[in-house]
Amino acid sequence: MTQLDHQLHSIGPEVAGSRIFKFIGFLYGIAAYLVFFVTILYAIGFVMGLVVPKTIDTGTDTPTAEAVIINLLLMTLFALQHSVMARKQFKAWWTQFVPKPVERSTYVLFASLSLLLLFWQWRPMPAVVWDVGNPDLAVTMVTLSLAGWVLVFASTFIINHFELFGLHQVTNHLVGNEAAPPRFKTPLFYKFVRHPIYLGFIIAFWAAPVMTAGHLLFAAVTTLYIFVGIALEEHDLVDLFGDEYRQYKQRVSMLIPWRRSV
Numbered sequence: 001m002t003q004l005d006h007q008l009h010s011i012g013p014e015v016a017g018s019r020i021f022k023f024i025g026f027l028y029g030i031a032a033y034l035v036f037f038v039t040i041l042y043a044i045g046f047v048m049g050l051v052v053p054k055t056i057d058t059g060t061d062t063p064t065a066e067a068v069i070i071n072l073l074l075m076t077l078f079a080l081q082h083s084v085m086a087r088k089q090f091k092a093w094w095t096q097f098v099p100k101p102v103e104r105s106t107y108v109l110f111a112s113l114s115l116l117l118l119f120w121q122w123r124p125m126p127a128v129v130w131d132v133g134n135p136d137l138a139v140t141m142v143t144l145s146l147a148g149w150v151l152v153f154a155s156t157f158i159i160n161h162f163e164l165f166g167l168h169q170v171t172n173h174l175v176g177n178e179a180a181p182p183r184f185k186t187p188l189f190y191k192f193v194r195h196p197i198y199l200g201f202i203i204a205f206w207a208a209p210v211m212t213a214g215h216l217l218f219a220a221v222t223t224l225y226i227f228v229g230i231a232l233e234e235h236d237l238v239d240l241f242g243d244e245y246r247q248y249k250q251r252v253s254m255l256i257p258w259r260r261s262v
C-alpha cells in the first residue's frame with residue numbers, strides 16, 4: 001500500500017474513486033486558501049504602500065480620465081464577482097457544475113484572482129489630496145490603518161475564519177462529516193457592530209497619512225460597495241435567521257458602535 005493509499009484509506013470507507021475526488025477537493029481547497037492568503041497580505045502592502053512591488057500609488061503613468069475609467073472598471077469587476085457569486089440563487093445554479101464542498105473555495109479563488117487583477121492593472125493617480133505632515137499624526141494614522149487590518153483578521157477568526165474561506169467545507173467532506181447548517185453568532189466585536197470585518201476595511205482604507213487621488217477613489221468606491229454589500233448580505237441573513245437577525249438589527253449598530261442606525 002503506498003503512502004497516499006494509506007492516507008486515503010484512513011479517510012473513510014467510501015469507494016476509492018470517491019476518496020480520490022475528496023482528496024483532490026481538499027488539495028484544491030488548500031490551494032484556493034493559499035491564493036487568498038497571499039492576496040490579502042498583498043492587499044495590505046498595496047493599500048499602505050509597504051513592501052510590495054506595485055502599490056496603489058505606483059504603476060504605469062496614465063492620463064487621469066483613463067486612469068479613473070480603468071480603476072472603476074477593475075473595482076466594478078471585483079464587486080460584481082464578489083456580490084453575484086455570493087447570492088443563494090447563483091449558488092443554487094452553479095453548484096450544478098461545481099461540487100458543493102468546493103463551492104466556497106471556488107468563490108474565494110475567483111475573488112482573490114479578481115483582486116490580484118486589480119492590484120496588477122491599477123493605475124496610479126498621484127495628485128495629493130491630503131498630507132498630514134506632522135510625524136506623530138502620520139504614525140497615528142498608519143497605526144490606525146494597521147488596527148483596521150487587525151480588526152478584519154480577528155473578526156474572521158471569531159466568526160469562523162476557516163468556514164469563510166472554504167477550508168472547513170473541504171475538510172468536512174474529506175473526513176465524511178455532514179456540513180453543519182449555518183448558525184447565527186454574535187461573538188465579541190459582533191456584540192458592538194454587525195459588520196466588524198467591513199468596519200476594519202473602512203478604517204484600513206481611509207487612515208492614510210498621505211491620501212492621493214487614486215487612494216481616495218479606491219477608499220470611496222470600496223466604502224460605497226461595502227454599503228451595497230451589507231444591504232445584500234443582511235437581506236440574506238434575514239432570510240436565513242428570520243426574527244433572530246431582525247432583533248439583532250434593532251439592538252446592534254451596523255458599523256459605528258455607539259450609533260444605532262449606522
Ligand SMILES: C[S@@+](CC[C@H](N)C(=O)[O-])C[C@H]1O[C@@H](n2cnc3c(N)ncnc32)[C@H](O)[C@@H]1O
Nearest residue numbers: 155183184185186190194195196197198199237
Ligand atoms: C465576509 S463575512 C462578513 C461578515 C460581517 N458582515 C462582517 O463584516 O463582519 C460574510 C459571511 O458572514 C456571514 N455572517 C455575517 N454576520 C453573521 C452573523 N452574525 N452570524 C453568522 N454568520 C454571519 C454571512 O452570512 C456571510 O456568509
